[in-house]
Amino acid sequence: MTSETDPNTAGVQYNPLRKMLYNRVCTGTLGVAIKVAGALAALVAVYIIGYLIGYYAHKC
Template sequence: MQPQESTGVQYSRWNENNQDQVSVNTSNTDAPAWRRVYTTLCTRNLAIAMKVVGGFALFWIILILGYVTGYYVHKCKQQ
């Protein structure tokens, strides 16, 4: 009996030494690219840092758009 190669936990009770064997394969090679990117960018401390940076960027974008829009809306006509 040969073990199958797949990600996850495999439990093998039948071996030569009569000992139970548990092996964990955590390879990400079978995962789709979007899942690897999500796992890298949206978990742990990196996710918190990205949310903070994204919040600052969104704040400045809204501030600049509001300033430019307000300038053109309230601009006095020159004769």
């Protein structure tokens, strides 16, 4: 089945570099570490935004 006949892969070309990068970054130990670091960064950002909003809301 080629990409001309398969509507799910129409216009998508096989890219081994993209697949290798996906496998390295999104799976395995490195992928888990990146996801944990991203979640931690998001948590810290929300904490800082909440702190600043609370500081200016209760300043008076």
